Amino acid sequence: MASFLRTPLFSVDLSISSRIDDSLRMSASSSLRVRRPGTADLKVSGSVKRNTCLIVQASKEPLELTRELREKQKTTFEEKNDELDPFEELKPRFLNFKKRVYLENLDHYQNLAEGQAPKFMVIACADSRVCPSNILGFQAGEAFTVRNVANLVPPFQHGASEVNAGLEFAVNSLQVANILVVGHSRCGGIRALMSMKRDDDTRSFIRDWVSIGKTARLSTEAAAGNLSFEKQCKHCEKESVNTSLLNLLTYPWIEERVNEGTLSLHGGYYDFTDCSFEKWTLVYRQCLEGGSKYSIKNRSFWS
Ligand SMILES: [Zn+2]
Numbered sequence: 001m002a003s004f005l006r007t008p009l010f011s012v013d014l015s016i017s018s019r020i021d022d023s024l025r026m027s028a029s030s031s032l033r034v035r036r037p038g039t040a041d042l043k044v045s046g047s048v049k050r051n052t053c054l055i056v057q058a059s060k061e062p063l064e065l066t067r068e069l070r071e072k073q074k075t076t077f078e079e080k081n082d083e084l085d086p087f088e089e090l091k092p093r094f095l096n097f098k099k100r101v102y103l104e105n106l107d108h109y110q111n112l113a114e115g116q117a118p119k120f121m122v123i124a125c126a127d128s129r130v131c132p133s134n135i136l137g138f139q140a141g142e143a144f145t146v147r148n149v150a151n152l153v154p155p156f157q158h159g160a161s162e163v164n165a166g167l168e169f170a171v172n173s174l175q176v177a178n179i180l181v182v183g184h185s186r187c188g189g190i191r192a193l194m195s196m197k198r199d200d201d202t203r204s205f206i207r208d209w210v211s212i213g214k215t216a217r218l219s220t221e222a223a224a225g226n227l228s229f230e231k232q233c234k235h236c237e238k239e240s241v242n243t244s245l246l247n248l249l250t251y252p253w254i255e256e257r258v259n260e261g262t263l264s265l266h267g268g269y270y271d272f273t274d275c276s277f278e279k280w281t282l283v284y285r286q287c288l289e290g291g292s293k294y295s296i297k298n299r300s301f302w303s
Pocket of ligand 1: 125126127149150151184186187188189190
């Protein structure tokens with residue numbers, strides 16, 4: 001894991017790292033480049049560099065202390081390394097998947113190796129609690145999935161993003177029949193959207209991204225502005241799904257296929273506080289006479 005060490009008086013160029021053993025034998029001042037305070041930070045990553053940096057700092061001290069510190073840091077790091085390797089848990093899971101799923105359905109997976117024809121494109125939040133394959137049971141090859149903070153779809157005019165790159169491929173190449181946008185309870189991205197101050201010009205990737213949902217925030221404030229902040233967030237979690245569904249229609253090749261009846265747009269909402277799922281379908285026609293072009297049908301609630 002990367003960390004940043006800020007030296008209060010000196011910063012040391014890591015280019016000396018390959019000569020560190022020599023530098024320990026020599027006087028420290030003969031091998032260190034010293035810069036003015038505050039001119040540089042050391043970015044350290046990985047075990048070797050971390051130990052090296054600590055040794056370099058220590059090399060300003062007497063030699064014996066340097067040796068002790070080096071041994072202590074080495075032991076500490078090795079102990080931590082033994083405890084914290086997260087892949088020790090993943091390896092048996094993967095091998096179990098290979099044995100119980102892949103090899104037992106070998107024909108299916110070999111067909112998938114030649115190509116995919118999913119019926120769904122799913123746009124879901126990046127939140128670790130709301131994986132669509134976990135909650136809706138999508139199997140390999142069933143759902144082309146894009147996940148992002150707050151499951152937002154930017155409008156066509158917004159320009160390139162990973163969402164519309166995925167949409168272009170799923171709709172125009174894979175010819176998916178359904179796009180499902182899934183919102184969820186206690187969404188941090190929606191909370192960030194609802195918490196944004198209008199006069200706050202602080203730049204942040206999260207702020208810039210979630211501002212795509214500002215229409216949903218305005219609708220929420222109009223419809224539920226008298227409710228508590230928590231309830232407004234919950235309202236906006238669903239409202240932003242509808243905003244995203246309407247944004248999908250700003251893409252000419254999506255609107256065309258929806259009009260043809262070869263593509264359906266669906267909203268979903270997963271509440272992990274009571275494990276329930278709500279779904280609905282957006283109806284859209286270009287030439288409906290009188291009334292809105294949009295309506296909702298097939299709303300259902302699973303609990
Ligand atoms: Zn979320």
